[in-house]
Amino acid sequence: MTQTPSAPRPAMDERSVLVAGAGITGCAVARALSAAGARVTVTDDVADQLSTLTDVPGITLAVGLTEPPEDTDLVVTSTGWRLDSPLFVAAAKRGIETIGEIELAWRMTAESADPPTWLVVTGTNGKTTTVGMLESILRAAGIDAIACGNIGLPVVEALGAGHRVLAVELSSHQLHWSPSVRPAAGALLNVAEDHLDWHGDMAAYTAAKARALTGAVAVGNIDDETVAGLLAQAPASRKVGFTLAEPAPGQLGIRDGVLVDRAFGTDVQLTDVLPCGRAGRADALAAAALARAYGVPAQAVRDGLATFRPAAHRGETVAEVDGVRYIDNSKATNPHAALVALEAHERVVWVAGGQVKGASVDALVAQTADRLCGAVLIGADRDRFAAALARHAPGTPVRVFGGGTEGDMTAAVRAACKMAQSGDVVLLAPAAASRDMFADYAHRGEVFRAAVAALASDSCEKR
Numbered sequence: 001m002t003q004t005p006s007a008p009r010p011a012m013d014e015r016s017v018l019v020a021g022a023g024i025t026g027c028a029v030a031r032a033l034s035a036a037g038a039r040v041t042v043t044d045d046v047a048d049q050l051s052t053l054t055d056v057p058g059i060t061l062a063v064g065l066t067e068p069p070e071d072t073d074l075v076v077t078s079t080g081w082r083l084d085s086p087l088f089v090a091a092a093k094r095g096i097e098t099i100g101e102i103e104l105a106w107r108m109t110a111e112s113a114d115p116p117t118w119l120v121v122t123g124t125n126g127k128t129t130t131v132g133m134l135e136s137i138l139r140a141a142g143i144d145a146i147a148c149g150n151i152g153l154p155v156v157e158a159l160g161a162g163h164r165v166l167a168v169e170l171s172s173h174q175l176h177w178s179p180s181v182r183p184a185a186g187a188l189l190n191v192a193e194d195h196l197d198w199h200g201d202m203a204a205y206t207a208a209k210a211r212a213l214t215g216a217v218a219v220g221n222i223d224d225e226t227v228a229g230l231l232a233q234a235p236a237s238r239k240v241g242f243t244l245a246e247p248a249p250g251q252l253g254i255r256d257g258v259l260v261d262r263a264f265g266t267d268v269q270l271t272d273v274l275p276c277g278r279a280g281r282a283d284a285l286a287a288a289a290l291a292r293a294y295g296v297p298a299q300a301v302r303d304g305l306a307t308f309r310p311a312a313h314r315g316e317t318v319a320e321v322d323g324v325r326y327i328d329n330s331k332a333t334n335p336h337a338a339l340v341a342l343e344a345h346e347r348v349v350w351v352a353g354g355q356v357k358g359a360s361v362d363a364l365v366a367q368t369a370d371r372l373c374g375a376v377l378i379g380a381d382r383d384r385f386a387a388a389l390a391r392h393a394p395g396t397p398v399r400v401f402g403g404g405t406e407g408d409m410t411a412a413v414r415a416a417c418k419m420a421q422s423g424d425v426v427l428l429a430p431a432a433a434s435r436d437m438f439a440d441y442a443h444r445g446e447v448f449r450a451a452v453a454a455l456a457s458d459s460c461e462k463r
Helices: 024-035 047-053 086-093 101-111 127-140 155-161 172-176 202-213 225-233 277-293 298-307 335-342 362-371 382-392 407-419 441-462
Strands: 016-020 039-044 059-063 074-077 097-100 117-122 145-149 165-169 185-188 217-221 238-242 251-255 258-261 268-271 316-321 324-328 348-352 372-377 398-400 425-428
Touching: 016 024, 016 086, 024 039, 024 047, 024 101, 024 155, 039 047, 047 059, 074 086, 074 101, 086 097, 097 101, 097 172, 101 155, 101 172, 117 127, 117 202, 117 277, 127 145, 127 165, 127 277, 127 298, 145 155, 155 165, 172 202, 185 202, 185 225, 185 277, 202 217, 202 225, 217 225, 217 277, 225 238, 238 277, 251 277, 258 277, 268 277, 268 298, 277 298, 277 335, 316 441, 324 441, 335 348, 335 362, 348 362, 348 407, 362 372, 362 382, 372 382, 372 407, 382 398, 398 407, 407 425, 407 441, 425 441
Parallel strands: 016 039, 016 074, 039 059, 074 097, 117 165, 117 185, 145 165, 185 217, 217 238, 238 251, 324 425, 348 372, 348 425, 372 398
Antiparallel strands: 251 258, 258 268, 316 324
């Protein structure tokens, strides 16, 4: 299977590169560039972040730069930096190119004598699960594969380790800064409102997502109207749709509970080991399509899906207390993900709130109002949730906590407990990002789990 790397770029020897951000990705980029012979400067607004690079010789560290150094040839940014950051504005005025870590890794791939194959996954939701499934399938086939990218392992590190296939999760931010990436196969899972505060509007966000479909094989969820349109317009030489319905020729889908491939084979039955829920099954179809595009046999698809286990904070039952189940879906960081989580249960006390990133929650509340038996709101945009509930679910009991600390989650769980009856679900599906109160969605989920554990302990003591 072939992919289409861009023309080889000049080696990094003696190039002067500014790295914006000294987090996990920025540090990996700085080390890779230094090893490649570049003259590297790293800037971050947090001095303590820069201290992690003091052991790397030849790297200049600078706090809070708003202008690239005079001799800068290239800026490589981490995804957390906003598009309108003064540093990037200044670089553009001086004609200095700004790219992301993914673009840098792609250019390094293009220069390699024996490059790895890139299989790319993006979408508003389901990326990490799909990439994990893909990695599991590839390994079941005996392939030296690694999941990397937005999943937590920088691609430049995966390249350095010499893996043969890279299962690359890409966010819209990463795709925006990666104009040259043309994977061997790329999948687009779904498109819904998210990160509009960063991209500016839905059109820009969608255009970034569509870049995953510019390689040799484009894979798309044709049950999603937006994705189906983008797949039809994609420049890929081969386009493969997947659907939860019975597949047409050239597609993957599900027939009588069996995952069927009619794109890379003739009615090949891949597996009846399917994850629960519509979202999980769609993710499995996307992972299978990418693996089949690489030539993986049907048995490896079955084995890989059978052994795959999803990452934490994606719909796990934390505990059952007095007949009420407490479920952690902290990874539901946008309305689309929260909708999937809410629709899986008949009666829900909803724990929600955080940073909505420019998205609207009105449609989410309207679609799920009939299953809400209570809502507990926290976080920066809690009032937006309260207003949507007042408009579309006026009979739903609502509690709002506005302290802006971890203690709000403990109070929220206690309030949810009082609203819930035996047989109900208390669901953490925030429909919003977490950094207004927590380090990340995982931290938010852990605080929720701790609050539930304390509640369960109190309940046991009273029996």
